[in-house]
Each structure stands twice: as C-alpha cells, then as structure tokens.
Amino acid sequence: MADRSLVFPAQEYRDRIARLQTAMAAHGLEALLLTTPADVFYTTGFLTRFWASPARPWFLVVPQTGAPLAVIPSIGAALMGRTWLDDIRTWDAPDPRDDGISLLFDALCECVSAQGRIGLPMRLETHLRMPLEDYETLRAKLAPRQIVDATECVQRVREVKSDAEIAKIRDSCSIAGRAFARVPEFVSAGTPLDAIFRDFQITLLAEGADWVSYVAGGAGAYGYGDVISPAGATPVQRGDVLMLDTGAVKGGYFCDFDRNFAIGKATDTARYAHAALWQATEDTLCALRPGMRACDAHRMLSDALHKQGVAPAGGRLGHGLGLTLTEWPSFTPLDETRLRAGMVLTLEPGCITGADRIMVHEENIVLREHGAELLSPRAPSDLPEIVT
C-alpha cells in the first residue's frame, strides 16, 4: 500500500493502533468504538475543521488485530481515502431513517464475537459524539455483545506522546511564542480588549498557525476576574495587567499557554504575583519526575505558591494537552494518574490577587525520564511592561 497518510507517515498510526490493541487485550476488549474528533484523528490522521458541523456522526472501529474500519458520512470519503485506512464505509448523512447505525452494527459484528466486549470511552473527560437514541438502538442490537468503558484503555495510550507528536506540539508552542513576543506591536494604553484578541489571532496566523481554536484573556489593575470570557470593548489602561491565553493549532496539535503584560508600569500587586507564579513554575519544572502522580504536581505547585507568599487560585493547576486544548490528567488533589515520560503537560499555577481577582501563568512541557523539558519558550521572570 502506498503511503497516503496525512500529517504523519502511516507507521506512526500503525504504532498507535498496536499500542491500543495491546491495551485492548489487557482489558478483554475485542473492539474499540471511537467517535470524537481527537480519537478519530489520533487513529487515522483524518484532520478537518468540518467537526464544527454537528450534523453528522463519524465512527471508527479498532479491531483486535489489523487496521481500523471507518464508518463515516460520504462527505468525508475523499479525505479519509487519503489516510492509511483501506476499509472505509460510507452513507449519505444525515439520514433520518438510519444515520449509519446499520453500517456500524455490521462493522462491529465482523470484529466482535457473539459474547464479546466492545470498548467505548465513557468516564471523566469523555463524551459520545453521536445521537444518544442511536447509541441505545445499537447497544440493544449488539446484545449479548456488551459495550463497556474503555477510558483507561484509550487515555493511557494517548497520553504518552511519540517524538513526532512532541515535535508538532513544539511547533505550535513556537508559533505562539513568536506571537506573544509581538504583543507590544498592537497593544498600548487605550486599546480595546476585543481589538487585542483580534490582532493576537491575526498574529498567530501570520506566525504560522493553521488555525486558532482558542484565545481568551483578561485585564485589570490587580488581576482579572476570570480566564474564559470573550473580550469586550473596554480599553486596557495604564497600570493594568493583561493576560492572553491561546490554543493555536499546527498540523492538528495544540499549544496551550498564556502570558502576562503590564500596560505601562505594573502595580506592585501584579509584579509580585507574577514573580511568585514564575518561581512556583520554576520550582516544579526542576522537581517534576515520572512516577509522581497528577495530585503530587498539584501539591508541588500549591506548596510553591504558599512558599512565595501567595494564595493558590481554585481549580486545577495544570493538565495534559496535545490533540485537544486540554487533555487528562488534571493537576488537582483528586487525580492520582501516574505521570510518565512522554506526557505533554501544562504547568498552570494561579493565585488570588484581590476580591474576585486572580492571575495565572502557564508553560507547556514534555516530561522526560530525567524531568521536565520546556516546549513553550520560558516566560521572563519579571512581568514585562509595555511602554506606552
């Protein structure tokens, strides 16, 4: 077979499928059913922004041995035909009579014995991207075959990135790093926040992003109120601290890190908080090792913030990333996921800077046997000031 694969050579996908199949065998699964953009991209190289249309479900079946079967809307046949897959079955979606369910049923029956188990990710940080009623119909038809949870099976494989994947994430981080370096070109006192968001996206594209799936941020003299809001027209003012955060995408892989800037001279509060966040990140960068758990990373970041004399903000203080803006694990006190070499992670300490005010700081790393290796260009330790 000619190498027709997208994004990576076919061998990359064959290796992924082999790792999934090893995990499937360990979990007693005869097939995996995958439905989300990230899982379909991971197994096939099928990369498209057409997922923005919620009209159609897409199905990928990973059997115990051999290559996956794609059961997809015919509008995707040409693109899927350029991946490494040979077995591509299509229907004209959306079809109110049968939106791919009979085709999917047949594909699963070919791979799974009458008493066999089919794995589907069903737990934390997953969802099923197909109509629920169709899923229930499918499950009933498949009986006595069982559909069982496969979250562990998929997450333990996907969370360790290959060198090829790490190179892609490093590319995305470099693009965002260059765009952050250009922020002073389009921000000064009086620039409305929505204009800043727009120009930041333009700069990310100009620096090489294929597209920009995420931009957020905030501004205020003593931090910002939240970190997920779209921008309003309020201008940034002298003395504000401005935070910009982005998930820029290159070759299907995300970065996810933020940067802070003072507009003019920074307030003491903002300067102090930035230094504390930077140092807490530095301490954790030095100490993080494979074998620690996600909750250990949370504790290290949290302890380091306390040591710097600031109060940690609520919520997680880091997470996985790669094929989506955020992936498991989560740096919370509750997540006991073991950290392993090859995981790509964010260190994302946040601290409270006032009533309903926080500041956050974020870097992207890959965990190596010897410790953390930065993928994002390290932020300056002193809060940069935009002279205005």
Add this chain to the structure above:
Amino acid sequence: MADRSLVFPAQEYRDRIARLQTAMAAHGLEALLLTTPADVFYTTGFLTRFWASPARPWFLVVPQTGAPLAVIPSIGAALMGRTWLDDIRTWDAPDPRDDGISLLFDALCECVSAQGRIGLPMRLETHLRMPLEDYETLRAKLAPRQIVDATECVQRVREVKSDAEIAKIRDSCSIAGRAFARVPEFVSAGTPLDAIFRDFQITLLAEGADWVSYVAGGAGAYGYGDVISPAGATPVQRGDVLMLDTGAVKGGYFCDFDRNFAIGKATDTARYAHAALWQATEDTLCALRPGMRACDAHRMLSDALHKQGVAPAGGRLGHGLGLTLTEWPSFTPLDETRLRAGMVLTLEPGCITGADRIMVHEENIVLREHGAELLSPRAPSDLPEIVT
C-alpha cells in the same frame, strides 16, 4: 434584577425560554436538560471558546416555569454570573468522584415530580456532551422519573430565529462578504493553498470576525475533489477554480457560505458549472416559501440543476445555520421538516464537473412570509477571474 445579560438583552432569553416552555408543555416535559455549547448559549447568553476544552461537562436545566438553573464548573461561575441567570450552582471540575452529577440530580429533582419526564435531545443532529457513564448513573438515580427525547421540542424552537438573531447572522455574512471581496489581494497563480487559507482567516478577522471556526476549500482546473479538507502546500495554478468556504463568527453567530474564483482565465467547464449553480440558486431563491418542506427545497435545487444541464452532487443541498456552522433541517430527499418564516438557511447546490470533481455554490438566507431574503451578499453570476 439589573440587565447583566451577554450578547442580547435579558428579554431575548426570556422569550426563548417561554417558547421552550410552551413546547415542553405540549410534549409533557417537566424539565429540559441541555449540555451542548449551542443549547447553553441559546438559553443563557453564555458565550466562550472554552468549549474547546473537553475536560468538563456543563448542564443547563429548563424548568416548566421560571428561569433556567445552571449547574456548571466553578471556572465558569464569573462568566455565567454576567448572564441573566440567578441560580448558578458550581463544583470544582473535573472531579473523579462526582463530576457535577449530585448537583445536577438535586436540581432536576427540584423541578420534576417523582413520575415526571425530563427532555433531552437524543435524535438526528444531536449529542450528549457529558460522560456516558455519568449519564447512566444519573438516569438510574432519577427513576421513576424518565428521561425522554426532546429533539423536536428544542429544534422547532431554535430553528426560527428572532430579529435580533437574524441581525447577528447578517453581520457575520457581511464580514465574510467583505473578506471574499479581498481574496484577489492575496491570491494569484503560484500562491500555495495553505497560505490562501491563512490569509483568508486573517482577512476575516481584520474585517471584524470575533473568531473563525471554519475555513475549507479546494482548487483544480475542473473543480475540486472534496470540500472539507485542510489545505496543503500545493500552489493554485492559472486555469484553476478556487473555492473558499467559511464559518466566521460574530457575537456567537455563524455565517456559512462559499465563493469560487478562477485563477486567470476560467476553463469552460468551471465557467459553465458556476453559471448553472448560480442560476439554480436564483430559481430557488425566487420560489422558496414557508410551508414547503426541506425535501421540497432539495427537489427544487436538484431540478434546477438538471434544467441547467448539470448533474447534482451527492449529499444535502442546503441546511439551517446560526448558533453552529450547520443546523437542521437538511435539504435532502428524506427530510420532511416544514420550512417556516424566520428560518435561516443555506442554499448550497453542488454539481459534478468531472471524475471525482465537483463545484459548489452557497448563499445564506432568512425565509420570510413572502419568500427568501438574502443575508449573504449575492455572488456574481459570472465566475470572477483573478487577473494574474
């Protein structure tokens, strides 16, 4: 209560909830459970790009009377607090012990009697954005309360747009129209397709898009192979027809239309196909009326293409849009959805131009009592040529 709502005044959301509650009563539903970005935005005004993170579920409960209850991760509390909602319940997600399910259970129990029915969209063009196992736990806990399908209930309400919504979609269409007009500024023979996609996104942002959720396209002398692929580095050549398609977003609302351009002098095939697609659109623009069904629109477009001497491409020939890139109904032979005044729709005829080659053409309209009103600036009838 002060008017704190985002995007629209609070009355817009109150009107939407009243329409949903009327539909709920007709379907015997004591509550609606909504989980997708579009449904949450529709009912609350909660607009964020943070949905790009699949880590956390978000829940919105619409009771029989009164305002909705939001059951959401605490990271969204500040933003949801600026909407018109007062009842906002939060937890620190992701929580592997209980990711909001107990809170959601309590909220549903407050709204729904012991034998009551809870509606959830489960059919064509829907999905449930939460972990499946959590849903199954919730359903079991709620018994003998039942969770039943509410696709009709939600879709019949959402598909008729208010004047405020139509104005937003018109804004998005205007932005894309201005960006399409500037395509000759950054395209000539020899420009790589990926550079074109990048510059098109930059231009959409420069013309006022808040963000660009979708860009696709293709190029070739006699049409393109598919319409959902990301761009490669292949340069467009003299004699190619280039198609660009976009879902640009302004104030949370999408446009979705495309434009074709010849690079230099168009081939006769491309010129003829473009004229046929344009005329089929024109015929349908003139004839479409409320009361017709989605399948009638398909037939009209299909008949008009045959009359022009070209063969319709497979797949749907138009669809709804607004809060997402595509919404129901679908212009296929199978969709019997009744078209109503206030629906925003694409007319999207495609035709076959060669072996594995097609061309497509798309306009956005709002259906009025008297017929179609264009929201996208009408494409020129003759395929425009980019002098190069």
